[in-house]
Amino acid sequence: xxxxxxxxxxxxxxxxxxxxxxxxxxxxxxxxxxxxxxxxxxxxxxxxxxxxxxxxxxxxxxxxxxxxxxxxxxxxxxxxxxxxxxxxxxxxxxxxxxxxxxxxxxxxxxxxxxxx
Amino acid sequence: xxxxxxxxxxxxxxxxxxxxxxxxxxxxxxxxxxxxxxxxxxxxxxxxxxxxxxxxxxxxxxxxxxxxxxxxxxxxxxxxxxxxxxxxxxxxxxxxxxxxxxxxxxxxxxxxxx
Numbered sequence: 001x002x003x004x005x006x007x008x009x010x011x012x013x014x015x016x017x018x019x020x021x022x023x024x025x026x027x028x029x030x031x032x033x034x035x036x037x038x039x040x041x042x043x044x045x046x047x048x049x050x051x052x053x054x055x056x057x058x059x060x061x062x063x064x065x066x067x068x069x070x071x072x073x074x075x076x077x078x079x080x081x082x083x084x085x086x087x088x089x090x091x092x093x094x095x096x097x098x099x100x101x102x103x104x105x106x107x108x109x110x111x112x113x114x115x116x
Numbered sequence: 117x118x119x120x121x122x123x124x125x126x127x128x129x130x131x132x133x134x135x136x137x138x139x140x141x142x143x144x145x146x147x148x149x150x151x152x153x154x155x156x157x158x159x160x161x162x163x164x165x166x167x168x169x170x171x172x173x174x175x176x177x178x179x180x181x182x183x184x185x186x187x188x189x190x191x192x193x194x195x196x197x198x199x200x201x202x203x204x205x206x207x208x209x210x211x212x213x214x215x216x217x218x219x220x221x222x223x224x225x226x227x228x229x230x
Contacts, residue, residue, distance in 0.1 A: 031216065043160075043205065043220040056217050091159065099216050100148040100209050104162030 002026075006092050006108035014116055018080040021111045023092030025073050031097065032075050033105060034067055037089040049075065050099075061086075082115045089113070122206055122221035129196050130229055136192045137224040139206030143187035150218060151180055151191055152205040160205060163191075196228040 005024040013019055025032055033048040047057040052069040060067070064083070069075045079086055089112050093105040121140045129135050141149070148167050152160040164173040169184040177194045193200055203225045207218040 033218070035220075042222045045217060045219065048216055050216060100150060100165065100207075100218050101167050102165075104150055104165050105152075105160070105218065106162070107159035109159055 004092055004094050004106050004108035006090075006111050008111060009109065010112045010114075012114045012116065013082055015083055016081045017115075018078065019082045019086075019113060019115075021077040021079075021090050021092075021113070023075045023077070023094075023108060025075070025094040026096075026106055027073065029094035029096050029106070030072065031095045031099070032069060033093045033095075034075070034077050035091040035093065037091060037110070043091070046077070079113075082113075084115045087113055087115050120206065120208060120219050120221040122204075122224050124224060125222070126225040126227070128227045128229065131197060133196050133228075134192065134194045135196055135226065136190050137204055137226075139189045139191070139208070139221055141187050141189075141206075141208040142210070143185055145210040145212070146184040146187070147209045147211050148218075149182060149189050149209075150207040151189070152207065152220075154203045154205055154223065156202075163204075191224075193226070196226070198228045198230050201226055201228045 007022045031050050034046040036044045046059045047067045049069050067077045089110045091107050091110045093107045095105050096103040123138050151163040154160040164180045166182040171182040173180050180191045182189045203223040205220050205223045207220045209218045
């Protein structure tokens with residue numbers, strides 16, 4: 001299994017531009033999590049899905065952020081417009097089963113976003 | 117929102133030393149607790165998923181215990197090796213939102229000197 005695949009690995013963009021981060025889940029996994037890593041806050045949960053349905057998006061910073069699962073194996077995290085304070089490493093993780101009692105998270109390699 | 121505390125923040129030990137770290141979390145509405153190992157320039161990798169009070173799990177030289185009534189978990193490493201150097205994260209969840217909201221602590225950074 002290729003594991004969770006994130007793209008791009010690095011993204012450098014200018015303030016105000018739209019940024020789209022992509023994630024491919026491990027085949028058969030049905031829960032999907034987006035985390036953001038910063039020095040100040042560590043690993044911060046943005047949103048998670050179960051069976052393509054968003055369960056909790058209370059961690060999404062503001063309306064500039066949106067996440068979708070157009071199908072069971074793929075997700076996008078979009079930032080529009082981007083701001084310098086959005087600079088961080090964004091991780092996607094998937095798991096098998098409906099909740100964290102069932103299986104651990106499998107993380108992708110992350111996307112390092114730099115907004116200038 | 118879960119308040120997760122890990123201690124110590126960092127730890128420097130010699131090869132062969134045994135060590136342990138603590139993860140503290142609210143004991144009410146406990147659902148599950150995960151431990152992850154995060155090496156520099158890599159992604160977090162799962163060590164343990166723990167759900168029951170009194171759980172003990174072991175993987176090689178690493179083991180963990182769970183006390184859900186008092187809200188803490190210990191991670192032990194026996195005979196530390198340089199390759200154990202990493203940040204160790206715990207992530208509890210509670211019963212809200214189907215229990216899926218894993219909140220990560222800030223981690224304990226372990227450095228093992230040869």
